[in-house]
Amino acid sequence: MKTHITGGWVVAFNGKSHEVHEQGSVVFDDDKIVHAGPAYAGPADTTIQARGKLVSPGFINTHVHTAGNAGDYLLLDMAKNDYRTSNYMSFAAPLKGKMTPPPAEATAALRTFVFLHALKNGTTTIIDVGGLRGDYDGYARLVDELGVRVYGSPPFRDRDTFMDAKGRLTYEENAEVGRERLQEAVGFVKSYDKTAQGRLRGMLNAAQVETCSERLLREGKDAARQLDVPIHTHAGGNLVEFERIMNEHRKTPIQFLADIGFLDERTLLGHAVFTTAHPWSRYPFGDDVKVLAERGGTIGHCPYKYAKMAMTLHSFQRCVDAGVTVAIGTDTYPMDMLGELRLASLLSKTTDGNYQSGQHRDVFNAATLGGCRFIKRDDLGRLAPGAKADILLITLDQLGTLVYADPIKALIDAGTARDIDTVIVDGKTLVQGGRLTRVDEDAVYAKAREATRTAWTHVPRWRWDGAEVERIIPPAFPIHRAR
Ligand SMILES: [Zn+2]
Incomplete structure (x- = not known):
């Protein structure tokens, strides 16, 4: 069935770069685009009116954790004052044996919330870099039913992290457990890769560079090569990790991953903030950006x-200009891709102290084409004949935005996630008029809220000092809660 999106600002890909057509057209036949660019005059079965809207390729969100936001809410609060323990990992590093995984219904509720939250925020390809374990059939079924496009597998590591009774972070290595988890991930890829009409794809996730031994990282990369899938790890994500890798291997995390053959064009690194380029690293040897x-x-x-x-990357523009492929992710909540584009641009300017840093062109490319290299897809992140029909319609012409000359600059300077009117994945309309078409949004939200609140009530059981959530992150003002 042929669908014609007509009258909008069309961001079409000319084989080398995006270009914008005023009152252009996109035509797709089932899951594939057959025309993108100037107005189309041929026949179509359905027409979608896009006047006043940007018709954009869907975004590739390279950092989604399908575990809900219970932990992020604790992790990112500015009331914290201890980087070594509480500020970074304490929410995820429990007293040993005290944290229990959520029940199956909660796991499903959180996965559903994450997939749909990402989708409503403009993500048409979700890179799941590690979520809750278990019920992988249920995971695959969700991807199938909800219509989302996902790359993922359960993360593996052979060093689990715990707090001791004084709140000190400890690492405990178990090579056997690491190998079992890698096998579990390989099994996931073998079972589910290319299922859900090809929308669920496998990739491997070595959890964090410092929670994996060198041997496990090498074995993980070998497995990814054999499976012909991409691999991710968190690296350069915090100073504790940077220093641990320096102590263990006498190299920066980036140099270490390069030297053991982990880092190549099928590798995605979450964050890479702490490199030789970041002032806090205080490591004036070598050039990680060049590596x-x-x-x-x-x-x-x-x-x-x-x-x-x-903290931030030093810097977005410096990396792009040096020839590094930079993609955009959210990691935390909200997964507002338009907010991320604006911040990517602004933070690059302030980091470089340069008005001309953080170019609109480069941040838009990062959220679209940039996310396609490590997954080796030239049919995503762009609107062109032969590409997948993963398309966003974003409302620009409204009093709340602004009067503009360039719709891409308007999008990045003034767009918000709530301007996203329509989300199409694989030719199927999953969001229309800003609402999900396949599920009851309010019910999904209510279930995720219940699972998240339950997780918060369990925090004192596993936290080293027994603190409750409200003590860890005090409210901005006193709250008089309804009884
Ligand atoms: Zn992460």
């Missing part, structure tokens, strides 16, 4: 999350 450019690894840049922690 990333030479090896072809992709940085999954998550501007908002890191800005909340007073």
Whole structure:
């Protein structure tokens, strides 16, 4: 069935770069685009009116955790004052044996929430870099039923993290457990890759560079090569990790990953904030940005999350200009891709102290084409004949935005996630008029809220000092809660 999107600002791909057509057309036949660019005069079965809207390729969100936002809410609060323990990992590092995984219904509720939250925020390809374990049939079924496009598998590591009774972070290595988890991930890829009409794809996730031994990282990369799938790890994500890798391997995380053959063009690195280029690293030897450019690894840049922690990539523009592939992710909540584009641009300017840093063109490319290199897809992140029909219609002409000359600059300077009117994935309309078409949004939200609140009530059981959520993150003002 042929659908014609007509009358909008069409962001079409000419084989080398995006270009914009005023009152252009996009035509797709089932899941594939057959025309993108100037107005189309041929026949179609359905027409979607897009006047006053941007018709954009869907975004590739390279950093989604399908575990809900219970932990992020604790992690990113500015009331925290202890980087070594509480500020970074304490929410995820429990007293040993005290944290229990959520029940199956809660896991499903949180996964559903994350998939649909990402979708409503403009993500048409979700890179799941690690979520809750278990019920993988249920996971695959959700991807199938909800209509989303996902790359993922359960994360593996052979060093689990715990707090001791004084709140000190400890690492405990178990090679056997690491190998079992890698096998579990390989099994996931073998079972589910290309299922859900091809929308669920496998990739491997070595959890964090410092929670994996060198041997496990090498075995993980070998497995990814054999399966012909991409691989992700968190690297350069915090100073504790940077220093641990320096102590263990006498190299920066980036150089270490390059030297063991982990870093190549099928590798995605979450964050890469702490490199030789970041002032807090205080490591004036070598050039990690150059290493990333030479090896072809992709940085999954998550501007908002890191800005909340007073950190950022040094810098977005420096990496792009050096030839590094930079993609955009959210990691935390909300997964507002338009907010991330604006912050990517602004943080690059303030980091470089340069008005001309953080170009609109480059941040838009990062959220579209940039996310396609490590997954080796030239049919995503662009609107062109032969590409997948993963399309956003974003309302620009309204009093709440502004009067503009360039719709891409208007989008990045003034767009918000709530301007996203329509989301099409694989030719299916999943969001229309800003609402999900396949599920009851309010019911999905209510279930996720219940699972999240339950997780918060369990925090004192596993936290080293037994603190409740309201003590860890005091409210901005006193709250008189309804009884
Ligand atoms: Zn992450």
